[in-house]
Amino acid sequence: MAIPFLDLKRVNAAHDEAIRAGIARVIDSGWYVLGEEVAAFEREFAAYCEARHCIGVADGLDALALILKAYGITSGDEVLVPSNTFIATWLAVSQAGATPVPVEPDPRTHNIDPARLEAAITPRTRAIMPVHLYGQPADMAPLLEVARRHGLKVIEDAAQAHGARYRGRRAGSLGDAAGFSFYPGKNLGALGDGGAITTNDDALAAKLRLLRNYGSTVKYRHELAGVNSRLDEMQAAVLRAKLPALDAENEARRRVAAAYLEALQGLPLRLPEVVEGAEPVWHLMVVATDRRAAVQAALTEAGIGHLVHYPIACHQQQAYAGHSWPPLPIAEALQHQVLSLPIAPYMTGEDVRRVAGVIRKALA
Ligand SMILES: *Cc1c(COP(=O)(O)O)cnc(C)c1O
Numbered sequence: 518m519a520i521p522f523l524d525l526k527r528v529n530a531a532h533d534e535a536i537r538a539g540i541a542r543v544i545d546s547g548w549y550v551l552g553e554e555v556a557a558f559e560r561e562f563a564a565y566c567e568a569r570h571c572i573g574v575a576d577g578l579d580a581l582a583l584i585l586k587a588y589g590i591t592s593g594d595e596v597l598v599p600s601n602t603f604i605a606t607w608l609a610v611s612q613a614g615a616t617p618v619p620v621e622p623d624p625r626t627h628n629i630d631p632a633r634l635e636a637a638i639t640p641r642t643r644a645i646m647p648v649h650l651y652g653q654p655a656d657m658a659p660l661l662e663v664a665r666r667h668g669l670k671v672i673e674d675a676a677q678a679h680g681a682r683y684r685g686r687r688a689g690s691l692g693d694a695a696g697f698s699f700y701p702g703k704n705l706g707a708l709g710d711g712g713a714i715t716t717n718d719d720a721l722a723a724k725l726r727l728l729r730n731y732g733s734t735v736k737y738r739h740e741l742a743g744v745n746s747r748l749d750e751m752q753a754a755v756l757r758a759k760l761p762a763l764d765a766e767n768e769a770r771r772r773v774a775a776a777y778l779e780a781l782q783g784l785p786l787r788l789p790e791v792v793e794g795a796e797p798v799w800h801l802m803v804v805a806t807d808r809r810a811a812v813q814a815a816l817t818e819a820g821i822g823h824l825v826h827y828p829i830a831c832h833q834q835q836a837y838a839g840h841s842w843p844p845l846p847i848a849e850a851l852q853h854q855v856l857s858l859p860i861a862p863y864m865t866g867e868d869v870r871r872v873a874g875v876i877r878k879a880l881a
Pocket residue numbers: 576577578579602603605606648674676677697698699700710711712
């Protein structure tokens with residue numbers, strides 16, 4: 518039997534009744550933008566993230582870009598970003614008019630290496646934007662220490678880490694502000710695009726509420742040159758239906774990840790490592806090998822889904838041609854070695870053993 522990379526229909530079927538009830542509530546309300554559902558979701562998600570504020574926005578990229586804009590980070594400013602991430606992290610910095618400055622990852626976790634931050638800081642550096650890649654929190658304690666020493670803002674890209682914890686605290690309350698995405702395939706996914714910002718910074722939250730809505734809180738009065746980037750009522754209702762089950766689904770992902778780690782022992786394969794104090798939510802299950810092509814071919818042959826996150830490093834994308842980048846050998850090596858295996862809350866130990874068996878044979 519085939520094992521898809523991620524079956525979203527199956528993920529959402531577990532919430533079918535609650536999702537349909539939520540959507541019906543929105544239809545019947547006659548109010549479709551910035552109403553009760555968004556306000557309620559913002560309260561519920563802020564509480565979930567153990568943060569004081571949540572501001573719903575259109576998507577994860579906007580969440581990150583709006584935080585930068587609200588902090589006044591723009592042309593001439595530099596933001597430290599991981600060399601190994603989804604391009605949205607970099608695009609958010611570019612959208613704000615600032616310059617992304619890549620910092621290489623720790624090869625054990627693929628997350629930004631706090632020991633490499635200081636060498637990348639210049640008088641123009643304003644912020645660090647760590648990504649909790651694959652659902653594992655970045656090593657925040659040493660990172661926050663560097664930020665404090667240099668007076669930098671810390672903006673979490675938490676788009677892959679809904680519910681993850683670091684030293685007991687949730688992603689979304691580890692820095693000055695955090696951007697989340699509710700793209701359908703994320704651990705908390707909508708039925709379309711969606712995003713949110715969480716923060717404990719009251720002034721920032723107030724400014725973001727203006728910025729996302731034409732710079733306005735009172736209709737037709739505009740205090741700032743804002744944008745239109747709002748989470749809509751329909752998606753907020755869907756997210757409210759799914760949020761109560763997020764911890765249980767993350768726990769199910771942890772069981773799948775543990776089964777993988779056990780079943781893939783002893784192979785010429787680098788398995789994910791978890792840093793001290795991190796409780797990942799396993800958005801992705803990423804292994805690394807120099808014999809990736811053989812494993813990919815065997816998985817495809819067996820009807821098992823797989824993807825590469827990510828096949829081209831951000832600095833090598835055409836979108837960033839024409840800039841000069843420092844040598845980034847770790848990110849450049851990873852893009853040829855990483856392989857994402859199927860992971861989802863509905864997967865069984867039997868599924869995992871089947872995937873592992875195919876990989877074992879391919880590497881024998
Ligand atoms: C998905 C993702 C984003 C962007 O989210 P969108 O809602 O798709 O704009 C940003 N950063 C990371 C690391 C992501 O995985």
